[in-house]
Amino acid sequence: MSQNFKNWPILTALVLATVPIVLMYSYLVLDTVTNTEPGGILPSSFTLEHWRFLYENIEGKANIWQVTLNTLVFASSVMLLVLSVSSTAGYALSRLNIPFRREFLAGVLILHAFPSITLIIAIFLILQLIGLYNTLIGVIIVMTSLQLPLGIWIMKGFYDSVPWEIEMAGLQDGASRFTVWYHLVLPQVRPGIIALGVFSFLSGWGEYILPTVLAPANNVQVLSGYLASLIADDRNFEFNLFKSVGLFYATPVVIMYLFFQDKLMNIYGGGTKG
Amino acid sequence: MKAALAELQIELTPYQINTLSQAAYTGWVWTTDNFHKMTILPETKQILFNTIIYVTFTLLLFNVGFALVLAIATFYLPKGQAGIFRALWLLPRISPSVLYVVLWKWLTWDTGFLNAILNPLGVAQRNWMLDTTLNAWVFVVLINGFIGASMGMILFSSAITAIPKPLLYASEVDGANRWQQIRFIILPQLKWPILFVTVYQCLSLLTSFEQILLSTDGGPGSTTEVWALAAYHNALDNYWGNLQYGYGAALALVLVVIGVIMSFIFLRFFRFQELVRQPRIEQ
Numbered sequence: 001m002s003q004n005f006k007n008w009p010i011l012t013a014l015v016l017a018t019v020p021i022v023l024m025y026s027y028l029v030l031d032t033v034t035n036t037e038p039g040g041i042l043p044s045s046f047t048l049e050h051w052r053f054l055y056e057n058i059e060g061k062a063n064i065w066q067v068t069l070n071t072l073v074f075a076s077s078v079m080l081l082v083l084s085v086s087s088t089a090g091y092a093l094s095r096l097n098i099p100f101r102r103e104f105l106a107g108v109l110i111l112h113a114f115p116s117i118t119l120i121i122a123i124f125l126i127l128q129l130i131g132l133y134n135t136l137i138g139v140i141i142v143m144t145s146l147q148l149p150l151g152i153w154i155m156k157g158f159y160d161s162v163p164w165e166i167e168m169a170g171l172q173d174g175a176s177r178f179t180v181w182y183h184l185v186l187p188q189v190r191p192g193i194i195a196l197g198v199f200s201f202l203s204g205w206g207e208y209i210l211p212t213v214l215a216p217a218n219n220v221q222v223l224s225g226y227l228a229s230l231i232a233d234d235r236n237f238e239f240n241l242f243k244s245v246g247l248f249y250a251t252p253v254v255i256m257y258l259f260f261q262d263k264l265m266n267i268y269g270g271g272t273k274g
Numbered sequence: 275m276k277a278a279l280a281e282l283q284i285e286l287t288p289y290q291i292n293t294l295s296q297a298a299y300t301g302w303v304w305t306t307d308n309f310h311k312m313t314i315l316p317e318t319k320q321i322l323f324n325t326i327i328y329v330t331f332t333l334l335l336f337n338v339g340f341a342l343v344l345a346i347a348t349f350y351l352p353k354g355q356a357g358i359f360r361a362l363w364l365l366p367r368i369s370p371s372v373l374y375v376v377l378w379k380w381l382t383w384d385t386g387f388l389n390a391i392l393n394p395l396g397v398a399q400r401n402w403m404l405d406t407t408l409n410a411w412v413f414v415v416l417i418n419g420f421i422g423a424s425m426g427m428i429l430f431s432s433a434i435t436a437i438p439k440p441l442l443y444a445s446e447v448d449g450a451n452r453w454q455q456i457r458f459i460i461l462p463q464l465k466w467p468i469l470f471v472t473v474y475q476c477l478s479l480l481t482s483f484e485q486i487l488l489s490t491d492g493g494p495g496s497t498t499e500v501w502a503l504a505a506y507h508n509a510l511d512n513y514w515g516n517l518q519y520g521y522g523a524a525l526a527l528v529l530v531v532i533g534v535i536m537s538f539i540f541l542r543f544f545r546f547q548e549l550v551r552q553p554r555i556e557q
Contacts, residue, residue, distance in 0.1 A: 005350065005451075005452045007350070007351060007352070010347045010350055010351060011351065011355065013347065014344075014347050014348075014351075014359055017340075017343075018359060018362055018363070020381070020416075020420075021362050021363070021365060021366065021420070022362065023381070023387065024377040024378070024380070024381060025365060025377070027377075027380070027387070028373075028377060038385065040390065041387075041390050041391060106541065109537065109541065110533075110534060110537045110538075110541075119526070119530075120506070120510070120526075121505070121506075121509040121510065121519060121522050121523045121526055122523060124509075124510060124519075125519060202368065205370065206369075206370035206371060208370070208371055208372050208484060208488070209484055209487075209506075213510055223370070224370055224371070224372045227370075227372045227373065227376070228372050228488070231372075231376060231379075239376075239379075239380050239385075239386075242376050242380075243376070243377075243380070246370075246372075246373035246376055246377075249370055249372075249373055250369055250370060250373050253368055253369065253370065254368070257364075257368050261361075265428060
């Protein structure tokens with residue numbers, strides 16, 4: 001901003017610090033369509049062989065399209081569940097005079113403040129007890145419940161900023177609480193709904209530990225587990241293949257991010273990852 | 275069982291007795307054995323020490339330190355350039371963690387990029403991530419720090435933009451250099467965001483182990499094994515195959531207790547009362 005100070009020292013420092021990121025991500029794209037001589041730095045030839053996983057199964061691994069479908073089902077179910085519960089629970093906590101509201105809010109905030117991954121051991125045992133171990137439904141339920149504290153908290157924040165006058169007016173005109181919520185308040189918090197929806201979809205899409213621990217079987221594998229099992233397999237150690245799968249995996253994320261960048265800032269500012 | 279051992283005059287160390295009683299497990303009993311075990315195992319001291327190193331360095335160097343640098347630096351740059359840097363530094367956060375760690379492995383492993391660059395310069399080929407403890411720590415902190423820096427960056431940036439512009443212009447007219455401007459105008463305004471990020475990220479780092487699991491997996495040896503990862507390893511992914519749910523859960527419970535205590539402090543600091551004001555329609 002200030003014209004009185006020179007820019008270049010800052011620019012140089014930032015560029016230097018950003019080199020690892022730029023390197024890693026540009027080679028991520030480059031290496032998927034090229035081969036590099038062992039020990040070489042720049043690619044030497046163009047090839048599409050690293051994308052072969054799209055049309056033939058890699059030995060001992062699940063079909064990529066099945067895995068992608070699983071991931072899609074997983075991420076969208078989590079998104080839908082989180083959205084429907086948070087948008088109603090957030091409203092109730094923000095606007096309704098329900099008993100134990102304070103205590104409930106404190107509970108939600110505490111659950112939000114410490115990542116619930118600490119509960120995974122207990123969850124693992126419970127899922128085995130009730131027979132949802134190794135099913136997609138089991139992971140979806142667990143993932144949703146772990147996302148809910150953040151979701152409810154964010155939606156409550158958005159509802160809090162909607163002026164009371166809108167609802168009062170609606171109620172004066174004889175609408176029910178539900179109508180007021182659905183037709184008057186919900187449109188006001190659309191940015192929150194979009195942000196939370198995209199965020200929970202992306203969290204579901206990127207989640208690794210829950211599906212790996214709670215549903216390790218091949219037929220319910222998701223992309224994160226697929227990629228991790230490729231890397232763990234010593235028989236074909238091929239970074240370019242990993243990267244192609246990785247790029248295939250990350251493309252939807254990057255596209256969604258580009259579209260919803262501004263809206264997502266609301267949530268990333270609140271942060272959930274370390 | 276201890277009585278039976280005494281009868282047979284077999285002397286075992288406490289650890290062996292512990293192992294034996296676990297092998298002879300017959301049902302559900304109330305016990306404090308797991309917590310006792312936690313206090314006597316030498317590994318506990320090691321993972322406690324590791325956790326402190328991990329949280330302190332990642333937090334100070336990246337989640338707060340580098341986040342501040344990023345926020346202040348991008349504030350001084352023209353809008354376009356600042357946008358590019360912010361977007362680049364958000365990439366690690368939005369990338370799926372498995373892919374993100376693969377990229378770091380590609381950078382550091384035996385056949386990786388660092389070796390490809392350094393080999394011609396006469397540096398012997400090696401696995402930069404795992405060959406020494408120091409290197410492993412450097413990369414554990416880097417991998418987690420690159421993700422963590424973005425949250426602080428966003429929060430600090432918005433706090434800086436909220437500083438009234440006339441304040442900055444006035445300081446420049448009065449001849450303040452950039453360092454003085456940062457030190458006396460920007461940093462004091464960031465006191466609360468910095469405190470918030472420190473507490474919040476401290477809590478997140480304590481319980482996060484996904485990136486470490488994927489990159490060093492606690493190695494080499496167990497030199498980068500942090501508390502949360504130890505809980506995971508003991509209960510769900512044991513190298514020897516004897517899964518110890520109880521012990522793992524006991525380790526996790528310690529984290530939960532710390533988490534709850536810290537979040538109460540957190541609520542004190544960040545004005546919980548205001549957040550739970552009474553709703554107005556029913557009154």
